[in-house]
Amino acid sequence: MQLSEQELVRREKLVKLRALGINPYPADLFPVDHTSKQIKENFEEGKKVTIAGRLMVINIQGKASFGQLQDSEGRIQVYFNRDEICPGDDKSLYNDVFKKLLDLGDFVGIEGELFTTKVGEKTVMVKQFKLLSKALKPLPIPKQKDGKTYDAFTDPELRYRQRYADLVVNPHVKNVFIKRTKLFTAMRDFFNNAGYFEVETPVLQPIPGGAAARPFITHHNSLDIPLYMRIANELYLKRLIVGGFDGVYEFSKNFRNEGMDKTHNPEFTAMEIYVSYKDYNWMMDFCERLLEHCATAVNGTTEATFGEHKINFKAPYARVTMADSIKHFTGFDITGKTEAEIRQAAKDMHIEVDDTMGKGKLIDEIFGEKCEGNYIQPTFITDYPKEMSPLCKEHRDNPELTERFELMVCGKEIANAYSELNDPIDQRERFEHQLKLAAKGDDEATEFIDHDFLRALEYGMPPTSGMGIGMDRLIMFLTNNQSIQEVLFFPQMRPEKKKIEMSEEEKAIAAILKTNSPIDLNELKAQSGLSNKKWDKSIKGLTAKGIAKVVKNDDGLFVEIA
RNA sequence: GACUAGUUAGCUCAGUUGGCAGAGCAUCUCCCUUUUAAGGAGAGGGUCCUGGGUUCGAGCCCCAGACUGGUCACCA
Numbered sequence: 001m002q003l004s005e006q007e008l009v010r011r012e013k014l015v016k017l018r019a020l021g022i023n024p025y026p027a028d029l030f031p032v033d034h035t036s037k038q039i040k041e042n043f044e045e046g047k048k049v050t051i052a053g054r055l056m057v058i059n060i061q062g063k064a065s066f067g068q069l070q071d072s073e074g075r076i077q078v079y080f081n082r083d084e085i086c087p088g089d090d091k092s093l094y095n096d097v098f099k100k101l102l103d104l105g106d107f108v109g110i111e112g113e114l115f116t117t118k119v120g121e122k123t124v125m126v127k128q129f130k131l132l133s134k135a136l137k138p139l140p141i142p143k144q145k146d147g148k149t150y151d152a153f154t155d156p157e158l159r160y161r162q163r164y165a166d167l168v169v170n171p172h173v174k175n176v177f178i179k180r181t182k183l184f185t186a187m188r189d190f191f192n193n194a195g196y197f198e199v200e201t202p203v204l205q206p207i208p209g210g211a212a213a214r215p216f217i218t219h220h221n222s223l224d225i226p227l228y229m230r231i232a233n234e235l236y237l238k239r240l241i242v243g244g245f246d247g248v249y250e251f252s253k254n255f256r257n258e259g260m261d262k263t264h265n266p267e268f269t270a271m272e273i274y275v276s277y278k279d280y281n282w283m284m285d286f287c288e289r290l291l292e293h294c295a296t297a298v299n300g301t302t303e304a305t306f307g308e309h310k311i312n313f314k315a316p317y318a319r320v321t322m323a324d325s326i327k328h329f330t331g332f333d334i335t336g337k338t339e340a341e342i343r344q345a346a347k348d349m350h351i352e353v354d355d356t357m358g359k360g361k362l363i364d365e366i367f368g369e370k371c372e373g374n375y376i377q378p379t380f381i382t383d384y385p386k387e388m389s390p391l392c393k394e395h396r397d398n399p400e401l402t403e404r405f406e407l408m409v410c411g412k413e414i415a416n417a418y419s420e421l422n423d424p425i426d427q428r429e430r431f432e433h434q435l436k437l438a439a440k441g442d443d444e445a446t447e448f449i450d451h452d453f454l455r456a457l458e459y460g461m462p463p464t465s466g467m468g469i470g471m472d473r474l475i476m477f478l479t480n481n482q483s484i485q486e487v488l489f490f491p492q493m494r495p496e497k498k499k500i501e502m503s504e505e506e507k508a509i510a511a512i513l514k515t516n517s518p519i520d521l522n523e524l525k526a527q528s529g530l531s532n533k534k535w536d537k538s539i540k541g542l543t544a545k546g547i548a549k550v551v552k553n554d555d556g557l558f559v560e561i562a
Numbered sequence: 563g564a565c566u567a568g569u570u571a572g573c574u575c576a577g578u579u580g581g582c583a584g585a586g587c588a589u590c591u592c593c594c595u596u597u598u599a600a601g602g603a604g605a606g607g608g609u610c611c612u613g614g615g616u617u618c619g620a621g622c623c624c625c626a627g628a629c630u631g632g633u634c635a636c637c638a
Contacts, residue, residue, distance in 0.1 A: 061600070493630090
């Protein structure tokens with residue numbers, strides 16, 4: 001591994017510290033009793049504090065220095081004064097250890113007293129300090145003045161691959177994840193207060209059900225069967241409703257083996273909740289109260305900014321049927337129309353259609369193309385076509401529709417809910433219809449029938465309403481992030497390419513050397529059969545890697561294994 | 563998958579017509595006891611993403627590839 005100059009310097013400091021009897025990675029606990037935030041909020045002149053964190057600014061001015069210590073809650077200024085730290089004649093702790101051997105990014109523990117500087121900055125006067133952990137790699141620390149950041153660490157590739165560094169130097173990034181966790185906590189509280197029960201269901205499933213998506217497949221060795229990473233947990237939660245729970249919910253990591261873009265990561269988090277004896281109308285009420293609660297818990301207000309849009313999560317939200325929405329935005333009334341009529345209408349709207357598309361799919365295409373993007377404020381779109389919703393109860397007033405809603409925000413879906421289909425015979429027929437659609441070429445149709453789930457329904461499932469919420473998308477809206485990567489600690493990335501250890505040419509030369517070392521340089525060059533250019537590059541590569549060594553003596557130039 | 567932009571020092575970025583590889587911060591040395599993007603003086607640091615090609619000469623031009631971002635397509 002090639003180390004930069006700065007990395008080498010820090011490794012040398014490690015050696016020097018050990019020579020002075022200072023362990024750069026001590027094992028014992030450090031008795032922290034304050035955070036930076038606590039100091040600022042409860043500031044008392046002269047108070048003794050013990051704090052720890054990373055040195056993020058060091059500003060040496062001779063016999064006194066200022067620094068900024070960053071802990072989990074922010075930064076606090078620390079003042080290192082030579083004669084405070086070294087009351088006796090030996091000033092080496094300040095002159096050598098502090099000034100020469102500490103670096104930006106190092107963790108230090110500090111005991112000191114609070115005071116206010118001439119310019120009014122609340123500061124810790126360091127009485128004693130201890131190195132807690134040495135940083136060998138320089139952090140990409142930006143400079144700040146008047147709230148402006150200079151030379152910020154912004155390269156998205158580096159930020160996502162090295163999130164640990166991103167979190168250290170970009171406080172706003174940390175805030176996003178704090179809000180993310182606040183959202184989960186708020187939602188959990190809301191459900192628990194309503195009396196619902198948090199559960200866990202299998203991630204490894206023999207049949208990937210509950211949604212239409214390509215799964216990741218894996219293999220269980222002992223059972224010698226294929227298993228799928230879950231694409232949804234819906235069918236398992238409904239089994240629990242069959243089992244007698246009134247309300248169950250789960251935050252579910254789901255996995256879908258599909259494309260990645262700024263709103264899709266191969267693994268993502270959905271929340272699904274199922275409540276017995278309810279219908280989708282009740283769930284709409286519940287949903288808008290839930291989101292109002294969550295938005296307030298996360299941001300302190302129901303209002304949120306997303307790009308150019310101001311959105312408000314204050315309940316209630318508008319409710320529009322899909323048919324009304326399409327009529328409103330296209331002038332076309334789908335009610336009572338045949339598949340052929342709808343296909344023609346879609347063609348007239350310049351929407352790409354093909355013959356594999358059934359009626360439901362066609363309607364969905366029209367809605368997606370012409371309507372969806374218009375809903376900025378939270379809006380419930382209701383009553384989806386039956387074909388698109390194989391797990392949803394038929395609409396009480398119209399057998400072509402289902403009792404389903406999606407909640408749209410800024411033209412994106414963030415929640416999806418049904419009056420759940422609990423008729424086992426109807427459910428079996430819907431699954432079989434999906435099989436036919438899949439055979440016809442509809443790649444969104446489900447191609448598995450979960451017979452165990454059908455058996456559960458046959459025992460009887462109470463009328464139930466269920467809802468799924470895309471947690472990643474929701475937190476994007478609540479933190480004004482346009483990319484899912486910004487709300488996932490470790491978004492999926494293509495693996496970093498390892499540098500090739502040795503080129504083919506280098507391997508060939510190394511092989512010759514192995515059997516014959518040392519060897520005359522020109523002899524080796526001739527044996528390798530390489531062109532001048534290739535030879536030069538390869539032998540330089542080998543010596544740089546410490547594999548070969550060129551030796552000059554009275555008899556000429558020789559190459560030997562290093 | 564298509565199109566497009568980018569990849570140069572630890573970080574953020576310049577780099578002219580193809581002619582010795584640049585800046586700020588960071589690093590190192592020296593000065594400086596209330597600074598705060600501290601200041602002053604000096605120094606070091608490069609696989610210009612990779613591999614080919616053109617050329618006397620390539621960070622720059624050509625070809626191929628890698629990775630990342632954006633837009634679109636696909637995908638709830």
